[in-house]
Amino acid sequence: MTSAPVLALRGVSKRFGAVQALTDVELEVHAGEVVALVGDNGAGKSTLVKTIAGVHPIDEGAIEWEGREVHINRPQDAQHLGVATVYQDLALCDNLDVVNNLFLGRELRRRGVLDEVAMEQKSRELLDTLSIRIPSVRIPIASLSGGQRQVVAIARSLIGEPKVVILDEPTAALGVEQTAQVLDLVERLRERGLGVILISHNMADVRAVADTVAVLRLGKNNGTFPVQETTQETIIAAITGATENAVTRRAARTAEAAK
């Protein structure tokens, strides 16, 4: 991977009042690369995603797109660049049906009027490729199960022609079959030459599809590893803090208790 990364974060920082959620974070995603972003709860993974997606503009640092510095201040900015995001909290409109949610903000039109037929057709095709069972593409999102909503949110990110797809814990609510489908999908995205950022707590999933693992710890980079040459223990050590792991922490606790 010698070409310039399609997306790169340079020294990005983000504060929420008293919380320093991100400090000097670096991240690179190349075309055709799957980067897994891992870290403990509250490490700042979702915050990082939201800065790229324009939900929370960055405080310091720079975002580079295909080698050029860009400013992402609003979700529209990220969309125009070609970033598609599946948020951890999904962000769907409960009162709209599946088709309307899939095409929200980028509706298909025919002579200036919404083209419901084409949208419905495309929605069915898309959902069929994801092998998800949904009662009907015309029922409100409110009547779907958590996993069905998650697949709708994932399908949503594939509409339009994104160059980078960000998936924030996309398989958290999914069953075995659907998880496998999503992992297949991630591989298909890579084959199509897209950059993918995948956030997951599941090491097996990460090792199955990712090329690179970037570790966040307490809002800072804590190592970037090529998956092939790295053991799971190394990654977990980086997630929990290189010098401390579950074993050392238990030891510390017993030592403390003994005092």
Next chain:
Amino acid sequence: MSNDTKTQASAPTSAVDPRLLQRESGLQGYLNEFKRKIRGGDLGSLPVVVGLLVIWAVFSFNDSKYFAATTGTFVAYYMVGVGLLSLGLVFVLLLGEIDLSVGAVSGLAAAFFAVLSVNHGMNPWLAVVLTLVGGALIGALQGWIFAKIGVPAFVVTLAGFLGWQGVMLWLLGSTGTINLPDSGLNHFLSGNSFFLGGDISGGYILALLAVASMAVSSLLEQRRRRSAGVPFRPTSEIVLRSALLAVGAFGAAFVLNQDRGVPNDLVLFLALLIIADFVLRRTSYGRKIFAVGGNIEASRRAGISVSAIRISVYAISGAFAALGGLAIASTTSAAGQAGADPNNLMMAIAAAVIGGTSLFGGRGRVWSALLGMLVISSIQAGLYMLGLNLDIQYMIMGVVLLAAVVVDSLSRRTQKSSGRA
């Protein structure tokens, strides 16, 4: 549905859940689906249509004169002005917000128009345009304060409710009332000018147009959907819907023809309803309004400019309020202090809610303004005929509004428990 079987054959796991109760084809399937919707709390227009029939039955039982020729005209006469306020409010309610200023804005608009056209002798058409633009600007200002500064809409428009009424009184000055000539646009909006000069064919032509355009557009859509392989409405359902519309439209034309015909202001109101319905359901702007009413954060992340939607919706509400104010002033032939009657505001909100637009946002249709106003003015006509005092009238209207809100809240609860909201 042929498409479902096709996908089932091609993919091992189909997109369609076999547990889902598929709608059977034909009329029977339509009826079953209808029953399921009702049980799921998706009441649609059912409560208001039933309510309307009950109201008519009760009043005509009490006094056979209720079905006299003039009642229809009376209903149409009072429906349009407040109905226009209500139509603008539907947009605001879809966002899950409220606009308390529409009554005051309508009074101010009438006064503004009267000052321009009567006191300053301005061309009435120019004065109308300025009035409507003024209404939209007032709405946009309120929307801007709400969207950009973050003051709750309730408070902003409450301030507007007081403030614009003050501006209206200041404009009207010491005289307090400016009489409007019964000519031109004022005559058109007064409820005393009739479609095709009140010719008996006028109402039937309109009814025929409505039914034919609905049937044709439904059939065209059915054909497009069928050829695209997505589920479509069965012909029996289209026939049933068109027949129901025909009963309503020709019935209304018949009733109005008993007296003097279809008032032109009612024709204008219906035309605006059709346009507003089209904008809300068929354009991406309308889709964005529903989206913001459903989930603000999701809309923002989908790239929708929430502030722009909010400001524009309040501008729409202000423009409809101004037009409604002109209609109300035209029916009384004067712009006066009563123009900003707070009752108009209450009636407009009540009409939208009675007609089935939710106070919680994201659910509703513009037709609720029409249906709700039909209910309200039918009750008013009846109470007026029975010679009941204002005290009783207010109590009854209060109960009707409360009933509508209770239905809204209950159906929302049922929808939640049956997974539809």
